[in-house]
Amino acid sequence: MAKRVAKLQKDLCVACGTCVKVCPKNAISIYKGKYAQVDESKCIGCSLCAKECPASIITIKTKEVVA
Ligand code: SF4
Numbered sequence: 001m002a003k004r005v006a007k008l009q010k011d012l013c014v015a016c017g018t019c020v021k022v023c024p025k026n027a028i029s030i031y032k033g034k035y036a037q038v039d040e041s042k043c044i045g046c047s048l049c050a051k052e053c054p055a056s057i058i059t060i061k062t063k064e065v066v067a
């Protein structure tokens with residue numbers, strides 16, 4: 001089974017929090033005020049965060065999940 005999830009380049013993240021605000025699933029948090037991280041178990045791959053990220057560092061990837 002495949003699942004779509006958000007991936008981000010954390011070394012380029014400016015921790016602005018935009019992705020945290022727009023995510024409908026509360027799947028993103030800012031780790032220690034430094035960079036965003038995605039909880040893949042909550043992410044539904046809707047791509048809202050990718051559209052809104054001012055640094056354009058979020059992409060949606062397909063991930064194989066063992067059912
Ligand atoms: S793709 Fe959607 S659900 Fe996943 S982290 Fe981004 S906004 Fe949240």
Ligand code: SF4
Nearest residue numbers: 013014016017019053
């Ligand atoms: S919107 Fe982009 S730059 Fe801002 S915290 Fe999220 S991933 Fe980082």
